[in-house]
Amino acid sequence: MRVLVVTAVPVERDAVTRAFGDGPPRPHFVRGAEIHRAGGFDVLAGGAGPAAAAASAAFALAAAPVPYRLVVSAGIGGGFAPAAPVGSLVVASGIVAADLGAETAEGFVPVTGLGFGRDRYLPPRSLVREVVSATGAVSGKVLTVSTVTGSAARAAALLTAHPSAVAEAMEGFGVAEAAERFGVPVLELRAVSNAVGPRDRAAWRIGEALSVLTEAFGKIAPVLEGWTRHDRHLD
Numbered sequence: 487m488r489v490l491v492v493t494a495v496p497v498e499r500d501a502v503t504r505a506f507g508d509g510p511p512r513p514h515f516v517r518g519a520e521i522h523r524a525g526g527f528d529v530l531a532g533g534a535g536p537a538a539a540a541a542s543a544a545f546a547l548a549a550a551p552v553p554y555r556l557v558v559s560a561g562i563g564g565g566f567a568p569a570a571p572v573g574s575l576v577v578a579s580g581i582v583a584a585d586l587g588a589e590t591a592e593g594f595v596p597v598t599g600l601g602f603g604r605d606r607y608l609p610p611r612s613l614v615r616e617v618v619s620a621t622g623a624v625s626g627k628v629l630t631v632s633t634v635t636g637s638a639a640r641a642a643a644l645l646t647a648h649p650s651a652v653a654e655a656m657e658g659f660g661v662a663e664a665a666e667r668f669g670v671p672v673l674e675l676r677a678v679s680n681a682v683g684p685r686d687r688a689a690w691r692i693g694e695a696l697s698v699l700t701e702a703f704g705k706i707a708p709v710l711e712g713w714t715r716h717d718r719h720l721d
């Protein structure tokens with residue numbers, strides 16, 4: 487059984503497939519989803535943001551002729567200082583929907599505090615450990631946000647709410663929601679292209695982060711291919 491990797495945009499997809507050499511893979515279409523097959527991985531650019539990511543991942547999972555055994559949300563992301571500097575690699579120990587909930591006079595209340603839904607998923611601990619050991623990645627919570635953080639105040643508020651957060655991005659929780667519905671474990675990997683904080687486009691290092699992503703997939707391919715899910719608790 488194969489591994490499904492969901493990125494947001496085609497440059498991230500191509501950074502993943504580049505890890506496997508052999509030139510650009512020929513895309514194939516599974517009921518409209520453009521899948522790039524490389525090594526034992528099917529890589530899909532599913533769109534930016536949690537909704538596009540969830541829809542694309544669910545579509546690919548449902549259309550697969552053979553069930554996937556693991557889904558990976560991968561791409562660039564913002565890193566919280568000092569844990570995850572630009573150019574570092576992050577693997578999520580928890581995938582958290584950081585802005586899914588309600589703003590109240592007492593502050594932000596997560597969706598779970600409103601009495602429904604869920605606001606986080608936990609990737610298999612054994613897999614996270616193996617990825618850390620293969621790559622030296624920083625492990626911690628990765629926040630999924632619909633609005634990219636653009637101020638020091640918002641970055642500080644997120645860290646107050648989630649002290650073990652190391653990065654933010656926009657797709658992980660959406661991919662996890664889809665994976666959960668298919669009973670498939672999920673992992674999130676982010677190569678840090680920018681610091682979470684005041685908006686500074688000139689400081690972005692997208693090319694560097696994409697190279698980090700390629701290198702990471704080169705290292706983790708055998709880990710992901712060899713990893714087996716041990717029990718219902720996924721660790």
Ligand SMILES: O=C(O)c1cccc(C(=O)CC[C@H]2O[C@@H](n3cnc4c(=O)[nH]cnc43)[C@H](O)[C@@H]2O)c1
Nearest residue numbers: 494534535562563564634635654655656657682685
């Ligand atoms: O124009 C801007 O100020 C701006 C700021 C941050 C990100 C963008 C994007 O268009 C990229 C979003 C894309 O990349 C991931 N990503 C990368 N860095 C971050 C971040 O600091 N916070 C959230 N998402 C980030 C994200 O997963 C999207 O796929 C534009």
